[in-house]
Amino acid sequence: MNPERRRAFVLGGGVAGLAASFALADRGFAVELLESRRQLGGRAFSSPDKVTGERLDNGAHVMLGCYASTRRLLRRLGTEQGFQQDPSLRLAFRSLSPAPRTLQLRLSRLPVPLAMPLALLGLGLGWGARLRALRGMLTSVLGAPPDRTLAQWFDRRGQRGEPASFLWQPLCRAVMNVEPEDAAAMDFLATLREAFSGSARSAAFWVPLRPWGELFGDPAPQALAAAGVALHCGVRVTGLEVQDHRVAAILGGDGRRREVGPRDVVVSALPWNALAMVLGERFRQPFAALESSPIVTVYCALRDGAAPPPDDGPVVALVDGAPFHFLLRRPGEAAGRFALLSGGDRSLDGCAVDEITARAAQQLRRYYPGVDVDGATLRVRKEQRATFVAAPGSHKLRPDPGRLTPVAGNLWICGDWTATGLPATLEGAARSGEAVVAAIERD
Ligand SMILES: Cc1cc2nc3c(=O)[nH]c(=O)nc-3n(C[C@H](O)[C@H](O)[C@H](O)COP(=O)(O)OP(=O)(O)OC[C@H]3O[C@@H](n4cnc5c(N)ncnc54)[C@H](O)[C@@H]3O)c2cc1C
Structure with a gap:
């Protein structure tokens, strides 16, 4: 290796770490x-x-x-085409009240600020609810102070009732992964502004056509090698040796001590809780207090010949549903194969798999009385710490993607939990990885 080249050690190979690694390699770092x-x-x-x-x-x-930023990363990995890319937003709502029915929110290809009011007015809610939902959507551009919850925002903007249960609660669970009572209105509304203030395509769901592993993890080693990044998988970082306000070495679970030279940088793309452990009590940071929220998914495969739920598109919000909030379909899959998703519902904490599948079957029967769940294969995936919680006040705990000054001058951080202006999303992660490298370049 050219001894003149600055080295960069990236810790963590999630979306943020991948985005940062490519950006650093592009700027000539080893x-x-x-x-x-x-x-x-x-x-x-x-x-x-x-x-x-x-x-x-x-x-x-x-x-x-x-x-x-996520799309840039996918292009780098050669997998941007692995999604169904709708021309505009399409979202179905399955509601039980007054009787089981499905409503569709479909945006035309007009720019979203024009298409959204038309789509809301076309949604089959009562007229009063449609007008209030429209008012809520229009005033969402005003944002909210950092200490306000989304539930409080509902009250101030007259959004309780159908606007909240059809529109805001599903969006809140999808974006924030917590209930509106625990979500910072500021972060939620900022995300909405990004999604809904541009072209029709920018608001459309991108639903993967293949397992996520095939879109990120599988192609990454080859793409990293092509960029000249040296990859060490199976190496847990256990600590950082900090001397004279600099990271002097990285300690690995493989027993190795990797020396960090005077011009080198260390970029942590670890989740906040993992970074807190690596830093230890000596360097305890405010972000260690961020809380997390779970996501539980039940993959359903009905037995052959069993009556499936209707195919209402890739994303169906189960209005007032609990513990499951969405029914998701991978485009092109058989109608009897779909997933039920629970975002941030604490009632599944500590539940055994059998209990979770029983509740999934029960909710499915309630929302789709004709569906035949008997004999279905139900597989559970539970991520207890799926996302950090963007709660009111959490902005004070989220440092910018950049230098972690209180610890060491050559330690830089990124990750979905840093101050990206977004809640925990793939985009927040990818953006933070790009942002930290831009900050290193400016330094
Ligand atoms: C079930 C689920 C569903 C989700 N759904 C969506 C969605 O629909 N849309 C959306 O935008 N976002 C969604 N998210 C959120 C999204 O996945 C995250 O925001 C994003 O992947 C975070 O990326 P990251 O790189 O910041 O962190 P991570 O992905 O957590 O990456 C950190 C990496 O560091 C590694 N690591 C940890 N400790 C160490 C250590 N000591 N040494 C070395 N390596 C270490 C980890 O193994 C990991 O690879 C979902 C998350 C989950 C869990």
Whole structure:
């Protein structure tokens, strides 16, 4: 290696770490990526099911057309075409009240600020609810103070009732992964502004056509090698040796001590809780207090010949549903195969798999009385710490993607939990990885 080249050690090979690694390599750094697991992709991964052998995602992930940084990463990995890319937003709502029915929110290809009011007015709610939902959508551009919850925002903007249960609660669970009572209105509304203030394509769901592992983790080693990044999988970072306000060495679970030269940089793309452990009590940071929220997915395969739920598109919000909030379909799959997703519902904490599948079957029968669940194969994926919680006040705990000054001058951080202006999303992660490298370049 050219001794003149600056080295960059990237810790963690999730979306943020991958984005940072490519950006550093492009800027001429000799990059070494250390990842504790055998595979890359972080919280968006797939693994073979122990019973069926099928490769299942750790949880259903969906992205939006406006995820520009994530799309850049996917292009780098050669997998941007692995999605159904709708021309505009399409979202179905399955409601039980007054009787089981499905409503569709479909945006035309007009720019979203024009298409959204028309789509809301066309949604089959009562007229009063449609007008209030429209008012809520229009005033969402005003944002909210950082200490306000989304539930409080509902009250101030007259959104209780149908606007909240059809529109805002499903969006809140999808974006924030917590109930509106626990979500910072500021972060939620900022995300909405990004998604809904541009072209029709930017607001459209991008639904993966293949397991996420095939889109991120599998192609990453080859793409990293092509960029000249040295990859070390199966290496857990256990600590950092900090001397004179500099990281002097990285300690690995493989027993190795990797020296960090005077001009080298260390970029942590670890989740906040993992970074807190690596830093230890001596360098305890405010972000250690961020809380997390779970996601539980039940993959359903009805037995052959069993009556499936109607195919209402890739994303169906189960209005007022609990514990499951969405029914998701991978485009092109048989109607009897779909996933039920629960975002941030604490009633599943500590539940055994049998109990979770029983509740999934029960809810499915309630929302789709004609569906035949008997004999179905139900497989559960539970991520207890799926996302950090963007709660009111959490902005004070989220440092910018950049230098972690209180610890060491050559330690830089990124990850979905840093201050990206977004809640925990693939896009927040990818954007933070790009942002930290831009900050290193400016330094
Ligand atoms: C089930 C589920 C569903 C989701 N659905 C969506 C969705 O639909 N849309 C969306 O936008 N977002 C979704 N998210 C959120 C999204 O996956 C995350 O925001 C994003 O993947 C975070 O990326 P990251 O790189 O910041 O962190 P991570 O993906 O957590 O990456 C960190 C990496 O560091 C590694 N690591 C940890 N500790 C160490 C250590 N000590 N040494 C070395 N390596 C270490 C980890 O193995 C991991 O690979 C979902 C998350 C989950 C879990």
